[in-house]
Amino acid sequence: MSRRSGAWIDMQFITASISTMLVLLLLGAVVFFVLAANNLSVYVRENIAFSVLVSDDMKETDILRFQKELNAKPYVKHTDYISKKQALAEQSEAMGTDPAEFLGYNPFTASIEVRLNADYANSDSVAWIKDEILSNKEVIEINYPQDLLDAVNRNIRKISLVLLGIAALLALISFALINNTIRLTIYSQRFLINTMKLVGASWAFIRRPFLKRNAWVGILAGIMADTVLAVIAYALVRYEPDLLAIVTPEVMITVMGVVFLFGVVITTLCALVSINRYLRMKTNELYYN
Incomplete structure (x- = not known):
């Protein structure tokens, strides 16, 4: 060589x-x-939140306790508590007017925004998770963007x-x-x-x-x-x-x-x-x- x-x-x-x-x-x-x-x-899946609307009869201490229980669930990534007052302020800013001024009362309810772990962000898991959360009698409704999740x-x-x-x-x-x-x-x-x-x-x-x-x-x-x-x-x-x-x-x-x-x-x-x-x-x- x-x-x-x-x-x-x-x-x-x-x-x-x-x-x-x-x-x-x-x-x-x-x-x-x-x-x-x-x-x-x-x-993306962990940032698709759904709202858990709670009864007006539920005290804030009980709501916070319920939020803590949700945070302990294996399918929950993160939760945020939104009080009636905060919900009104956010909607007033979005709408440009205060609904409470002409209704005479705050029409919004307190809620907990829940973000799921990615492994649970699918139609099958969401179905039984909603049933489990709705088993609490103080929960009146759950709003979840199902179409967005499926897409x-x-x-x-x-x-x-x-x-x-x-x-x-x-x-x-x-x-x-x-x-x-x-x-x-x-x-x-x-x-x-x-x-x-x-x-x-x-x-x-x-x-x-x-x-x-x-x-x-x-x-x-x-x-x-x-x-x-x-x-x-x-x-x-x-x-x-x-x-x-x-x-x-x-x-x-x-x-x-x-x-x-x-x-x-x-x-x-x-x-x-x-x-x-x-x-x-x-x-x-x-x-x-």
């Missing part, structure tokens, strides 16, 4: 690393959107299936692109591989430097792709802090781990397949492949 071809880092190495990095960036972006979409669905769950399922399909397709495309890049790299060394084979070098000995080199291509490409993805995620959260509920550290760690692992495994595997192909070839076949 010449000094030029044996150089650990050369233009061919850099080109292969950059090409692989670009492919990993696309793959990482799709994995990110899949995981972020799941967090978004949880965020959200339906659209989330559709989006998740589309994203998973795109992720699977892009994984195949990524494999093909990285495989072609590595095959071209090893193709240029096919005569060197054959020469080493002819002088008696074992297949394992011949494979080792190529596998090591391409593993480093995957490592470098994975690190570069992860760095770019981390910078983009940081910029998004810095620009809009509320996105931290969706672009969580767990999401980024998972995305970066998948990208890095995929890069190393795919580059090494593709190199192994390509090397074995040329190791099996006879000398005269090298001129036609």
Whole structure:
């Protein structure tokens, strides 16, 4: 092996690393959107609130006690108590007028706004949760945006299936692109591989430097792709802090781990397949492949 071809880092190495990095960036972006979409669905479902209207005869201390009981339920994420006075103030602001002025009384009732944990934000769970809450005789009504919940769950399922399909397709495309890049790299060394084979070098000995080199291509490409993805995620959260509920550290760690692992495994595997192909070839076949 010449000094030029044996150089650990050369233009061919850099080109292969950059090409692989670009492919990993696309793959990482799709994995990110899949995981972020799941967090978004949880965020949306946990922020669909329903109102538990309580009787005017119920004292505020009893309402607060009932709120505490609701907070202890496994299906409750969070609750907010809205008194009659607060409800009147909010509606007056929304309507631009005070209904109590021409009615002579406050027409609104005290209520508790309940937000469910995402796992319970579905039609089946809501049905028995409403029955359980209505078993309290002081609860007069429950208002829940059932149509909105059904639409959200339906659209989330559709989006998740589309994203998973795109992720699977892009994984195949990524494999093909990285495989072609590595095959071209090893193709240029096919005569060197054959020469080493002819002088008696074992297949394992011949494979080792190529596998090591391409593993480093995957490592470098994975690190570069992860760095770019981390910078983009940081910029998004810095620009809009509320996105931290969706672009969580767990999401980024998972995305970066998948990208890095995929890069190393795919580059090494593709190199192994390509090397074995040329190791099996006879000398005269090298001129036609």
